[in-house]
Amino acid sequence: QKEVEQDPGPLSVPEGAIVSLNCTYSNSAFQYFMWYRQYSRKGPELLMYTYSSGNKEDGRFTAQVDKSSKYISLFIRDSQPSDSATYLCAMRGTAGNQFYFGTGTSLTVIP
Amino acid sequence: EPEVTQTPSHQVTQMGQEVILRCVPISNHLYFYWYRQILGQKVEFLVSFYNNEISEKSEIFDDQFSVERPDGSNFTLKIRSTKLEDSAMYFCASRTSGLQETQYFGPGTRLLVL
Numbered sequence: 001q002k003e004v005e006q007d008p009g010p011l012s013v014p015e016g017a018i019v020s021l022n023c024t025y026s027n028s029a030f031q032y033f034m035w036y037r038q039y040s041r042k043g044p045e046l047l048m049y050t051y052s053s054g055n056k057e058d059g060r061f062t063a064q065v066d067k068s069s070k071y072i073s074l075f076i077r078d079s080q081p082s083d084s085a086t087y088l089c090a091m092r093g094t095a096g097n098q099f100y101f102g103t104g105t106s107l108t109v110i111p
Numbered sequence: 112e113p114e115v116t117q118t119p120s121h122q123v124t125q126m127g128q129e130v131i132l133r134c135v136p137i138s139n140h141l142y143f144y145w146y147r148q149i150l151g152q153k154v155e156f157l158v159s160f161y162n163n164e165i166s167e168k169s170e171i172f173d174d175q176f177s178v179e180r181p182d183g184s185n186f187t188l189k190i191r192s193t194k195l196e197d198s199a200m201y202f203c204a205s206r207t208s209g210l211q212e213t214q215y216f217g218p219g220t221r222l223l224v225l
Contacts, residue, residue: 036216041219042218043115043202044216045216046214046215046216049213096166096167097142097159098156098159098167098169099144099214101146101156
């Protein structure tokens with residue numbers, strides 16, 4: 001079983017739509033959860049970072065963590081063409097330095 | 112805003128040659144990482160480095176690979192005797208200490224082995 005599962009998409013939505021991106025994981029020790037945005041041929045850029053369960057909001061972005069279900073989500077409101085990118089979830093536990101990444105979901109926002 | 116930098120941005124090499132990929136992490140960061148991303152595939156962890164030694168490495172990081180922090184600012188990944196399947200984007204990342212600190216990525220080096 002993979003540590004982190006993420007639907008690779010591709011996902012295509014019209015401009016202004018609400019986008020929901022999700023990851024599931026198997027390791028209950030994971031405590032720190034991140035979402036990265038990666039434009040084509042660029043390095044991942046940190047979008048959101050949450051600790052343990054709960055919600056975190058930053059502008060049009062909301063990250064949710066449900067540790068009981070081992071499920072994390074990223075919501076993008078009022079999506080823009082500039083949001084077109086691959087979104088990577090990542091997580092880690094409290095022991096060790098390794099971060100575990102999902103495969104990434106490719107998102108296209110159509111003007 | 113401080114950022115992780117990587118050089119070169121692109122590297123083309125012949126199979127069997129050695130390459131050194133360079134990274135300058137953010138200056139107050141203490142943990143350093145190398146990741147690999149084969150075109151169209153996921154970001155794969157290679158190695159983490161702390162206090163001048165490897166703290167974790169993946170199965171990918173075999174004897175062909177080595178890392179070094181030759182001075183106070185650079186962090187390098189050496190790939191000996193490159194193979195065709197080493198062609199990928201290589202990302203460096205760094206973070207400060209503390210469990211609640213996440214990592215920041217550099218722009219990557221695109222390595223092509225011919």
